[in-house]
Amino acid sequence: MVALPHPAVTAVRVVSACVVVAFLAGCAGSATRQGMEAPEDYFSMSLPGMKGATPQMSPVDPIDAHLRSLQTPPPTAIRQALLEQHQQWAGTPYRIGGTTERGIDCSALVRNVFRDTFNLQLPRSTQDQVHEGRPIDRQELQAGDLVFFRPPGAYNHVGIYVGDGHFLHASTSQGVIISSLDNNYWQRYYWQSRRTLEPTNLAHLGSRFTQ
Known part of the structure; x- marks a missing residue:
């Protein structure tokens, strides 16, 4: 048995x-x-104290120190205004079709930032935004320029260049963050850049953006 x-x-x-x-x-x-999902660098961490902040940390210093170190592309005031927008939107989740802090997609973020910061009305969709302004070489990028990508899938992607090789965008995996153009993923799917902010566009906004 x-x-x-x-x-x-x-x-x-x-x-x-x-x-x-x-x-x-x-x-x-x-x-x-x-x-x-696109791999992200240390800029994927939300700013301390902002909504949606995560416990992730930079491999070197806190992210706010890195944001303050962006110094190269003129004009400085445009870059600073974009970083302020990042603080406002940081941690907002990605939602296709979304336009608010409850959820937003990449083209809506670009439209909202340009409307609120530069009083410039851009189209709602990436498909239309890619025809705005004039094309520029990647080596000519300045703060405020639009950067476009063609990742796998049905949709193109857009962000706003903030300087030192970084751009502000609504990531499908991390929400609103700042990422590096040198990231392998973004390098692979980089498409084109366009300049919509010309001196004539900024003149009526006063000395803050024309100095």
């Missing part, structure tokens, strides 16, 4: 098997999700 295992031993074995299956399923799900 074959001895049957004690019920308690059987229960432990069943629980252990379930834990292993759940762990493997979780890893597979994470790998699939990571493969679909």
Whole structure:
């Protein structure tokens, strides 16, 4: 007669098997999700104290120190205005079709920032925004220029250049953040850049943007 295992031993074995299956399923799900999303650098962390702030930290210094270090592209006032917009929107989740702080997509963020900061009305969609202004070379980028990408999928992507190789945008995986153009993902799918902010556009806004 074959001895049957004690019920308690059987229960432990069943629980252990379930834990292993759940762990493997979780890893597979994470790998699939990571493969679909753009990798982000330390700029993906929200500013301390802002809505949606995460416990992620920069590998070197806090993000606000890095934002303050953006110094190269003129004019400084435009860059500062864009960084202020980043503080306002940081942590807002991505939502296709969204236009508010409850959820926003990339082209709506660009439209809202240009309307509120520069009093310039841009079209609602990326498809239309890509025809605004004039095309420029990537090496000519200045704060306020639009950068466009063609990632996999049905939709193109747009952001606003803020300087030092970084741009403000609504990331599908991280919400509103600042990312690096040198990131492998964004380098791979970079499409074009356009300048919509010309001196004539900014003249009526006063000396803040024309100095």
